[in-house]
Amino acid sequence: MSALPRPSVPHPSEARFEPLTVQRLEALLAVEAAAYTHPWTRGNFIDAMAAGYQAQLLMAGDTLIGYFVAMRGVDEVHLLNITVAPAFQHQGWARVMLDALALWSRGQQAQWLWLEVRIGNLRARRIYEAHGYQVVGQRKRYYPAHADEREDAIVMSLKL
Numbered sequence: 001m002s003a004l005p006r007p008s009v010p011h012p013s014e015a016r017f018e019p020l021t022v023q024r025l026e027a028l029l030a031v032e033a034a035a036y037t038h039p040w041t042r043g044n045f046i047d048a049m050a051a052g053y054q055a056q057l058l059m060a061g062d063t064l065i066g067y068f069v070a071m072r073g074v075d076e077v078h079l080l081n082i083t084v085a086p087a088f089q090h091q092g093w094a095r096v097m098l099d100a101l102a103l104w105s106r107g108q109q110a111q112w113l114w115l116e117v118r119i120g121n122l123r124a125r126r127i128y129e130a131h132g133y134q135v136v137g138q139r140k141r142y143y144p145a146h147a148d149e150r151e152d153a154i155v156m157s158l159k160l
Contacts, residue, residue: 016060019055024057035085053080054068054070056068066083076111077112078113101113102160116154117154117156119138138152
């Protein structure tokens with residue numbers, strides 16, 4: 001029995017990074033809402049921009065493919081949010097963004113990259129592991145889940 005055909009999804013041949021701006025925030029919020037059951041709020045992104053966090057959009061023309069937000073520390077960078085728009089998932093764009101994040105982090109003289117990922121997000125965990133991230137711990141009840149429940153986070157790091 002063959003698998004059902006996947007719907008036709010655009011696969012851009014060219015993409016570029018640009019900083020997150022208020023003008024692009026609506027497009028980002030639409031992707032965030034489509035990608036997550038507990039999305040970041042407008043305020044979360046405004047606060048990240050105001051704090052000077054590294055917030056980069058991956059664009060193909062005027063189409064938002066994905067984005068990441070990272071916070072620089074003394075000798076480390078903490079990835080706070082990385083998202084690929086649902087229409088562009090399974091095309092390697094997360095790896096492109098992880099490569100860009102690592103390159104930027106090295107330019108900041110960071111020695112480590114850190115992130116948390118939902119314990120149940122096996123697909124993301126596999127991507128991070130394939131990119132060289134190692135599991136270093138677990139945060140109990142870190143993420144909001146259904147109703148009043150919370151989900152644990154896996155803490156991962158990458159030595160740069």
